[in-house]
Amino acid sequence: MIDRKTTEIANDYVIRVLDSPAEVAAGTWNALLFSQPQATPFMRHEYLDALHASGCATADTGWTPKFFLLERQGELAAACVLYLKTHSRGEYVFDWAWANAYAQHGLAYYPKALCAVPFTPVPGARLLARSQADRAHLASAMLDWCKYQQLSGLHALFASDDDLAAFETSGLLLRHTVQFHWHNTTPAYVGFEAFMAQLTPEKRKKIRQERRKVADAGIRFRVREGRQIGAADWDFFYQCYENTYLEHGNAPYLNRDFFSRMARTMPEDWLLFVAERNGQAIAASLLAINTSCAGERAAYGRYWGALERVDCLHFEACYYQPLVWCIANGYQRFEGGAQGEHKLARALLPVTTTSAHWLAQPQFLAAVDRYLSAERAGIETYVEDLRQHSPFKSARGD
Structure with missing residues (x-):
């Protein structure tokens, strides 16, 4: 099993788990990030390091970082950052009800594992990888690590399409939310x-x-x-x-x-x-x-x-x-951030964003699966209703 700063050799690759962005080569990380089709500046090494070095996202604030590196023959093939969370603040995909349900049944919801950029609800690449196969290996390794650490769950927020496919293959459930973006x-x-x-x-x-x-x-x-x-x-x-x-x-x-x-x-x-x-x-x-x-x-x-x-x-x-x-x-695009129907009147249109979730407790996982199915239907209806109120003439046939 993967433990702190140890390695696991599986097939032809090695997984390493590090505790700080300072332990990760910035140039190598950024080169991998910039090769991703849905890269954003919020996954740059400098951004993540600043969150840590400034004290904004550290164990003291409830964000303990773990950097997962998948290496093949000494070269970085895939990477991601995972945070051990002791609360659900600063995430913008709300799971307070899940945490409360755990507490009501005498179960510990925290710490949980979060694959996301702290305080930043911007969709984009989370699993940085040179191939979809390596992305899937990385997702699987993260899930195995969470099980070994006996965490309540693994949550990946505002992930890219490639990331979601990898997480879904590992058994994570998909959850949709709505943002408002402007497009040229x-x-x-x-x-x-x-x-x-x-x-x-x-x-x-x-x-x-x-x-x-x-x-x-x-x-x-x-x-x-x-x-x-x-x-x-x-x-x-x-x-x-x-x-x-x-x-x-x-x-x-x-x-x-x-x-x-x-x-x-x-x-x-x-x-x-x-x-x-x-x-x-x-x-x-x-x-x-x-x-x-x-x-x-x-x-x-x-x-x-x-x-x-x-x-x-x-x-x-x-x-x-x-x-x-x-x-x-x-x-070509301006993203207005999380939530806010008032943005529609200002020409930012609804866009569905997606996260992936796994809970270790089987009964809760099954209950969340049922809940997400109903929520997904509600989101689809909500987005369709918003589109009927588009501020653009062409969308209304004017």
Whole structure:
């Protein structure tokens, strides 16, 4: 069996389990990541290392990392990161009811194993592999390790299609959730007004009204990309981000040290919008952009904060300004993050995302299987209903 920092030789490969991203060669990990068709910057070694080194995702915060490496003849053929979780916060695929059911039956739900990026509900590759066979070997090895460690379950969140196929082969159950993404057209929009022209009159009017409220309040935006984002910009962004969390009664998941590491190690993957009034900065939104990953150019709406309230400023900073930028810079997709039906009215359409789950307790696994079957039918109906309310004229036959 696979244990801490030991190896298991199976067929022609070796599995190693390491405790820290510092033990994994960054260049080798990133090279494997960048070869994946659904790579995102959130699986870069620098991102995962920053989460750990800053103290945001460590054993002390309920995220104990385990890095699984599948090596063949000394070369990395597949890899993933797994976290031992002592809670279900920061995941965005909710299993609180499952944990409560375990507790009511006198069973321990935590620790559980989680294959995901902490605090980041962005779909993408989780099992980094050079072949589907190696991906399946890695999924199987993770499951064996979880059984050996007597964990309550294994959960893989927002995984790619290839990952899901590998997990399903190992017996994990699939669960669907809904996000809202914006897609550029083919051919691409020539400008924001060309995009607006594709919307129904009532949605177009609503967006213009919201944008006018922000403009009439005297708000203007300053945009900084990559290395243009200076230390003072990062400081101001974090002030806004932290303030907004604290206003809702919670401390932010990510600390200032994490963002300092982002500025140093992967500055090219960030895009900052700063809202100003009379030359005074009052709000900011921070997006990730996949400049380091191949494939479709995508932007990811991630973090936001404000020092004062202005009507509709959140929509302008987090949706409209990013869409203007995506169209101007030829980006094909903008992901608005988890949940939020309000995004539909702003031209972000429903997209089904999928996670995979295994529970060690057979009766609970069977019960969850029945639950997911019913939930899946409900999700399909929900998505179809959302599509009937598309903001685009062509979707309604106008």
